Amino acid sequence: MQHLDSRLSAIAELFTPGGRGIDVGTDHGYLPVALVQAGKAAHFIASDLRPGPLQSARANIRENGLADQIETRLADGLDGLPLAGVTDIIIAGMGGQLIAEILARRASELAGVNLLLQPMTQAAFLRRWLCANGFAIRRERCAVAAGKAYAVIQAGFTGEEIPCTPLYALTGRAPEDGGEDAAVYLKTLLEREEKRLRGLRASASPDPDALREAEGLVRGVKEILQARGKDGKV
């Protein structure tokens, strides 16, 4: 059976049972292979921008005897990929800005699709973009893998713009994940924002708006962590 680390497992858990998926930037094809092997996905398109990773995915799919259920495609994002009948799209292991750019090019065709997005960086950028472009964040799951904490964002297209405060852009719906890994994710965000705040305070003439926002973020994440602590979740 294909092994998945906790980051990829968190994505797999949010996949629609029996669904038909596209894994953009599949690299070795681990997720499509694991999901089809487990009987959780009926069909996958495993795509990548570069021929090398796609070769690795093809080899993995062939070794596991899954070539009938998992197609491979060389593609930039979702460009040129057939979306009819697709229930889930996974875009994982890339920067948040790149994920947004990929979604933007097919946004109007994504109604009803379960989007599973896992930004390696710029998660706040991605959440802001989703809110501003008619995508609702339905749930987030956090995972710690190789000592780093990640958020998996489950989103869907509604067409409605959603207000996004700086705190929501920073944490999204991670505070609703009651697990240990979410506490690690939130503590990582707090440490990063505290560092940014120290930097701003140390500068000769800090921008008052930036300072106020950074103070608000530090206070907001602390309050989230304190509330979890009271529930015994930290």
Ligand SMILES: C[S@@+](CC[C@H](N)C(=O)[O-])C[C@H]1O[C@@H](n2cnc3c(N)ncnc32)[C@H](O)[C@@H]1O
């Ligand atoms: C770090 S790997 C992540 C692999 C896997 N998705 C994961 O989360 O473990 C990023 C992969 O995305 C691919 N990639 C980068 N930009 C892409 C794009 N615009 N369209 C499709 N694939 C892309 C890279 O070639 C690489 O294989």
